Amino acid sequence: MPYSSFDSFDSFDFDLLVVGDANPDVVVGPLDAPLAFGQREQLVATGLLTLGGSAAIMACGAARLGLRVAFAGRVGDDDAGRFVRDALSARGVDTGALRLDPTLPSPLTAVVTRGADRAILTAPGTLADTGPDDVPEVLLTGSRHVHAASYFLMPKLADALPALFRTARVHGATTSLDTNDDPAGRWRSAGLTDLLAVTDILLPNAREALALSGVVDAGHREGGSDADVVAAARELAAAGPLVVVKTGADGALSHDGRTLRRAAPVPVEPRDTVGAGDSFDAGFVAATLSGLGASDALAFAAACGALSTRAHGGTGAQPTWDEAMAATTRNGKNQ
Template identity: 75%
Template sequence: MPHTFDLLVIGDANPDVVLGPLDEPLAFGQREQLVPTGVLTLGGSAAITACGAAKLGLRVAIAGRVGDDDAGRFVRAALQARGVDTTALGTDPDLPTPLTAVVARDGDRAILTSSGTLAATGPADVPEEWLTTSRHVHAASYFLMPKLAAALPDLLRTARAHGATTSLDTNDDPAGRWDPDSIAAVLSETDILLPNAQEALALAGQASKEPEEAAGRLAGRGPLVVVKDGARGALAHDGRTVRRARGLTVRPRDTVGAGDSFDAGYVAAVLRGLPPREALALAAACGSLSTRAHGGTDAQPTWDEALAAVTHNGENE
């Protein structure tokens, strides 16, 4: 059976309001604080990854759920405008589309999300036909969608049984539990785990003190572990070999979604057959280049732009 899509992304899609940077702590007491920039843009780890992969030339679909409201229509239109198939992005008649506010300060950011349809998103939102006819299946924001998380091992197992490779970016756990039992179940069906450094340490447990050590522990549970480490670049650990790539030297305007753009770059590189070291370098370039504009999607690179950046970065080593 021919592949319908190169990549099926499962997870969250919502509008982001990105504000900042603040030059003082966030104030309550009905104080009004002014910031130099604000943007309404497409958000959600799954949505940003899907857009990044489409920009890199993959045939991409997203599966999830939004509300029957203006926010949901905004999300659907933004995804479609970036070349992502939204046929499997369901519309909930009762629950609202999730909303996220991102406030930046001192190179860091606070993220506030109203869950809306996230808690109701489950396995019924993922068409089995697309699991069985996609080359790769990527899941995002594991801890935000408990019904989907519980079913994810079975969903990924189905995809793998039909020849697909799989990846997971858990993102943060708002509850701070990092549920080791459920993570073990999903990692056994995951080919590529894509945490950032803090997430890798949390997923691996308190015994891990450094991202490389955490990656090694996680790789022992089955997946290739690819860790995004901010300005230090990225590393990949397969349980035996550690590879590293440095990020590009850019002046970031906004780091929202950089990790999701990295995910898109790594998946695209693997699907295009790049060797491990080159795949890591291209992913790091995609993450770095995405910071050139506010919001997670407006500065995502094309494949040629990412390759050119990798070549230029190598020449300057």
């Protein structure tokens, strides 16, 4: 049994179970010109090998905020997979349910930054084979909250998520989802509709919200207006979840189908925005589990996302609870 370490427990008490992607990120940049082919060599200021994957970064952010976090997913039984496992463990995340696949390589992502934007190239490795068998039921039934990320990168897991979320909710857990980007550009599906019905919190960025809702066609990569984003959040909330939208330099907003809330951006001097949305997710879940109301949780999450940009890579500058709360308080006083 791959999870025999859990089988000896009647229950396993975690605040948060994170399900999804984990991989090494190679982050280089900032590029000051278009990416050049033709065997041209371009020099950039920084390069970093760090932990990546939306789910993995979110898990680390939540652990940094003081939650007891378990991670479920799959990587290769290779140097990259062991790097991922060790990086998660070093940040306080339980990796007992991180399967090492002996036949497939670990995912690997290269991130090229340019200004506030970035290009992301991912070799999926084990992602396509990650499925429901990689998520032990004892963790679903023994965690206060279950979060899933990178929905479109793991089709087997995506198909099973509605059932997994239902199991978690039957046992008293709340649920959240960050779909991240859809490389195929399809975005909307019956399976996703079923999943939103059992999702308590949906955490897209503005462009993702527009594409998921259909308010703005997914092909329009530049996104829509603020009114479009609000309409998208309202439309998605009608499917069931509280919709919490990351709006970058504008802060964040949430919509529960009736009430629109906003959080102002937290001023920082960003060095790298990779993973900021995942740190935001961690902040919102942690704040909600701590009992903060919707407006306070939104402001706290905005602080977590902003503070995470102070260093290169997704996890190097993730804040503690006290750091994020102090930034939230300062930002509120300055409004």
